[in-house]
Amino acid sequence: LNLYPDGSSYYLVRALARHLGFPPEQIFVGSGSNEIIELLIRTFVTPEDEVLLTKGSFVMYKVALQAHGRPFVEVPMKAGYRYDLEAMAKAMTPRTRLVFLANPDNPTGTAFGKSELDAFLQKVPPDVLVVHDEAYFEYCDLPDYPNGLDYVRRYPNMIAMRTFAKAYGLAGVRLGYAVMDAKLVGYLNRTRMPFHLTSLAQAAGVAALEDQEHVRKTVALAHEGLRYLEAELPRLGVEVPRSYANFVFADFKRPAKPIYEGLLRKGVITRPVPNYGFPNALRISVGLPDHNERLVRALKELLA
CATH class of the missing domain: 3.40.640.10 (Type I PLP-dependent aspartate aminotransferase-like (Major domain))
Structure with missing residues (x-):
């Protein structure tokens, strides 16, 4: 170096x-x-x-x-x-x-x-x-x-x-x-x-x-998390288009900033996207299974 x-x-x-x-x-x-x-x-x-x-x-x-x-x-x-x-x-x-x-x-x-x-x-x-x-x-x-x-x-x-x-x-x-x-x-x-x-x-x-095996495992884990979030979030009234990446685009149909801040207080970090022109949405990266479950639990509490 x-x-x-x-x-x-x-x-x-x-x-x-x-x-x-x-x-x-x-x-x-x-x-x-x-x-x-x-x-x-x-x-x-x-x-x-x-x-x-x-x-x-x-x-x-x-x-x-x-x-x-x-x-x-x-x-x-x-x-x-x-x-x-x-x-x-x-x-x-x-x-x-x-x-x-x-x-x-x-x-x-x-x-x-x-x-x-x-x-x-x-x-x-x-x-x-x-x-x-x-x-x-x-x-x-x-x-x-x-x-x-x-x-x-x-x-x-x-x-x-x-x-x-x-x-x-x-x-x-x-x-x-x-x-x-x-x-x-x-x-x-x-x-x-x-x-x-x-x-x-x-x-x-x-x-x-x-190390293409690592890539394969990473992608498989992401797909598992995507399918989970795409099934769970609509049950909470959140619109989620089919994602082909390693995150979901969650449209709450109302200002997302309070939801983002509420998640942050619960230790869940997401990405607000008002600078993209989507003030009602959050971009949520897929995590490990326990991360994804923690996110859903936090959203259930915030959106109840």
Whole structure:
């Protein structure tokens, strides 16, 4: 640790290449997905361009765009807290340069399938970059989920973005990656900061890729917790759309802040999401079975 880290993340990139079945030249690693989001905006979007977002989706897209003074257009979700890709296609203009798609979505946990993405991509010009943010893809059991890697092979303007923070459990080391056309990787490597990944992050990523059994167990436990919460919360009058992530989006149909504060007093931490435009909802991460049961007991007391 007394030496600077490998600026090219040589071993991590090649470990990812072997794991994903792509050449190293098509893989970019970053200090979490947030750095990759910021670099994509800084590298490929000018103040004269526009970026297309879905209103209520992952807030860091908008935060990064505002920080860099880049214009954006937000398209409302359709019923069920779902992406409206048809409306997004209609919202594109000659100024559109980049599109962010969170699939599964954060904070709603909803997901869209191949047919919806295929129809959308048929309407996207080749000079518009499409980022398929797959931060929660390991948890997604949607039968026709569109694996972004397949689309990167077919579309030079497609970017599949993933992370080690969720299913791999490495949120604290800040490590994400994206797969895209080699030319795009080259541009990002010119604009990123040197030594942007610590030696510890690189080593942790290589080790994590070798432990796929841990990922399998993590996902199985999350699915068990999801089914439990999706069964219990509606009995308390809470609307919960089907989640394809490792959390549930709990819509209480009334201001959620008092509920959040009440849960906090009972030692249960959840995530209020008024900054996403959902003041009546909480995003609730799935925990161990006893954690999930404790949450339900606390909500029964608060909502009685």
